[in-house]
Amino acid sequence: MSFRIQNHTCIGIRVLFIVGAMILCYLSTSNVYHAFMIGLFAASTPLLTKFSFKIAFRRLMMPFLFVSIAALTVALELSFNTAGSPFIKVVFSKESFAFAIQLFLKSMSVISVVSLGIAMISISEMTAFLRFFRVPELLIELLVMVHHSIQIIGHKTTKLYTAQKSRMAYNGQFKNGLTCFSLLVTSIFSSSLNQIQQQAIALDARCYNNKLVWVLPRKNIKSIQLVWLTIGLSIITIPVFFI
Amino acid sequence: MKSVIDLKNVGYSYQNKEEVLNGLSISIPEGKKIALLGANGAGKSTLMLLLNGVLKPNEGQLFYKGEPYNYKRKGLRALRQKVGVLFQEPDSQIIAPTVYEEVAFGLSNLDFDKETVRKKTDAVLECFYLTDIQYKNPHHLSVGQKKRVCFASVLAMAPDVIVADEPTSGLDHPYAQQMFKEFDFLNAQGKTIIISTHDMNHAYEWADYVIVLHKGKVWQCGSADEVFANEAALKEAGLPQPLLLQLAKYLGLKEMPRDVESFKQLIH
Incomplete structure (x- = not known):
């Protein structure tokens, strides 16, 4: 039943x-x-x-x-x-x-x-729950965007770290490790920023209206x-x- | 030939002042399969974003079925419902935590009630064979599946014009073939399909109409036979002639074959 x-x-x-x-x-x-x-x-x-x-x-x-x-x-x-x-x-x-x-x-x-x-x-379920309790839209939007940005940064970090390792980075020397790490941080910042901008374009292309509306099954x-x-x-x- | 979108003297430059498109004028024919070709940096992706209204031209104007583009919020919503864009990188399009919500995302931004959105989403998921993975996180799918999800998400909004930026990049042969089959199916329903691609062979075989961009301008446009026959112009734009045409020329064939099957028939 x-x-x-x-x-x-x-x-x-x-x-x-x-x-x-x-x-x-x-x-x-x-x-x-x-x-x-x-x-x-x-x-x-x-x-x-x-x-x-x-x-x-x-x-x-x-x-x-x-x-x-x-x-x-x-x-x-x-x-x-x-x-x-x-x-x-x-x-x-x-x-x-x-x-x-x-x-x-x-x-x-x-x-x-x-x-x-x-x-x-999931974040969309959380959003639905918060909306049900009339939490201000701005806070919900902020929560979703922060969550998504963390996901993007995490994803980029994994990719960039693998790319660095494949080119003999972090070879055990302290100086090399430090240089590689600082390069990684800089790259993560610029590439994540780029991807977040791309995401904003993709949202606009699908009629995003400054409100993330999820329809759950x-x-x-x-x-x-x-x-x-x-x-x-x-x-x-x-x-x-x-x- | 009836046009769906017209561009008149369109110019666009990004914030770094570099001019990407310069005095671009073209009419995009309605209900055709259109291939947008050009070397890297020719302005293909920028043109695609202009078509969807994501970017606003610095100069000139765009027209949708004779009506000038309206860049106010309401006008853009109406336009984006009619002109859907599929991005090259699926990761930059995916926003939702599940495939279902990703497909429903575009629809839920339109003025449909939730039940209609659910009905339409279910239909699109079924059409794209995505029902089995509807509860999965789209970020954890293969590139091919991600592209299908993004494509389904755009199609759920039922646009009249579908603009796809290198839709088969990163896809293996069967997935690419499937994607083109879907484009054919949509075109048979009267939709205009515009794809940007570097695959000259496939563009030659598939497209009804070809636009070649070079240095931010329309270098050539016309039927696939006309455009691809002009080897010198293609070369200047940094593009090779399709392999079938090169072979046909080398063998001295009188007719130009559009696909491998017709090539085989011609040489026998």
Whole structure:
């Protein structure tokens, strides 16, 4: 059995699921629950989206690095000894360690939820959802353009980096690496700018009227999908009361 | 011959003051398959953007079915609905996150209600065999598929004139053939097709009418037979004669073959 629903309802269900999961992660103080959420959402990303395990893992690596540094900063305490030596002592207290672990797990659990959310909701769906909530058009347009520019820059960077590598760039010498990197940055800037200009021309050619209107296909929701949604909600909610 | 677009003394220069088109006057015949030829920098791409109203000429005027181009917002919308442009680089055209939304993009900018847009989009997707990949991200497709998506997106707006900038560049032979078949199909429906190309052989075989640009001016124009027969003019514009013509000349054939099959018949 399947029934037809409005697009923003469909997007709304997903957004509410993600926001709900984020709130649960934020409110929970249990490390086990946070670890459970990290595992659950990291594993769900390749299953629910078209990303492979490798890409899903890579997507979490960058925030993992930042959160690890932040947690380490919290865990380590510096004490200054003005009277004798050593002058600076790095202290590793039990309380600060526990707090750092909690901070790390909580942050990573929220990041895994957000990561799945970003992978599940496309920019056009996000636009439809924001329009439904009467968010000013200028902000929506800005969001879409920033998103698109990031995509273009990412795409160009990959291409230019490959082109550099194929011509013996980054050969291990520091000076060479630095020169190549500065050239890469300059080229990315000019070529991305050029492509963004081209994009503007292409938009004009298709009657772009200073408003990005997306028409999404009608969605059919099957009963089984609602069952899965209920199961998903139960999986993330029930442990809060037990862990 | 009835013309669909007329250009009268059109001149265009970019911001760097370099003159790309200079006193260009030409009538584009309606319902024909037109090949726009010229060496790099001859002004082909600029001309194509002028036809769609993306660029406004510095000098001269353009006319669509006798009416001068109206560069006000309303006029441009009406014009762009009638004259669709397919860009050379599909990546610079793709804006939407899925194939479906990309095809629907042009339509949704027109004054159709959402249900009409969906109906038209579904029809175009089916026509272009894109239904299976409608939920895919167009950026993750092959060049051939990307070009098809862009083409479908332009055609969804049902323009009367289709302007394609090197539509087969980067495409393998079967995809290129398919693209030309689609152009033929559209032309049979009465649409005017203008393509810019460097493939002289294909242009000779396919086009009804040929325009050669050189140094921002119309160097030659006329039927494919007339234009390609003038070897000296082509050479001056930096273009070679089509291979079939060169062979026919070398073999001393009286008739000039337009395709390989007619060439085979002539030599037997």
